[in-house]
Amino acid sequence: MNNIKAILIKQVKDTMKNKTIFIQFIMFPIFTLIMSNSIKIQEMPENFFVNLFATMYIGMAPLTSMAAIISEEKEKNTLRVLMMSNVKPGEYLLGIGIYVWFVCIIGAAIICAVGKYSIPERLSFMGIMAVGILISLLIGAAIGTCSTTQMMATSITLPVMMIFAFLPMLSLFNETIAKIAKFSYSEQIRLMLAQINNLAIGMETVCIMAVNIVLCLVCFTIAYKKCGYASVTTPGN
Secondary structure (H helix, E strand, O other), rough: OOHHHHHHHHHHHHHHHHHHHHHHHHHHHHHHHHHHHOOOOOOOOOOHHHHHHHHHHHHHHHHHHHHHHHHHHHHHHHHHHHHHOOHHHHHHHHHHHHHHHHHHHHHHHHHHHHHHOOOHHHHHHHHHHHHHHHHHHHHHHHHHHHOOOHHHHHEEEEEEEEHHHHHHHHHOOOHHHHHHHHHOHHHHHHHHHHHHHHHOHHHHHHHHHHHHHHHHHHHHHHHHHHHHOOHHHHOOO
């Protein structure tokens, strides 16, 4: 717990210095505030921008932040120093994961506060967002783990982020894309948020979310075993 706590404190300080990662956490909450309060179109669904930006936030912020943090510390050999200081890989990943998840939850809470929801609906909203953020963290951790440099992580993250962040938005305007998008966790989250006032989670949604979680865990496990921290802790590498 002391190691995890130290990593959390370290990451808070690093985020204040790294404007690129900090922007990831605040960009969509700010967009939600601005768009929801400045654009009023007749017959626009209630909480339209809240649901839209919440889904994009899940597909972008935790994924890119997790990948960027891990890859940057591998590139700068910070991770090697941590490993040689008896910080276990699991402790490191847990510390970073808790930090990114918690900060993203704060962003999700700001987005939720903009929406017009009852207290039970807000609790459901935050629960759905928490699960989505966790899935994105696993994807980001897999990318960061298999990347040797931050540039490499960015090149891998960009297309993955575009798929999960923008696919739900495109599904609103194209039925063919919607049929494909429904198999992604981000689209399922958009659908759940859209019916938050009368939420009924069917078996299809449960199965799709479960499959997405399993696939993400498998990808992370493979990345961890093939490109994990063995090379970080081996002298001379």
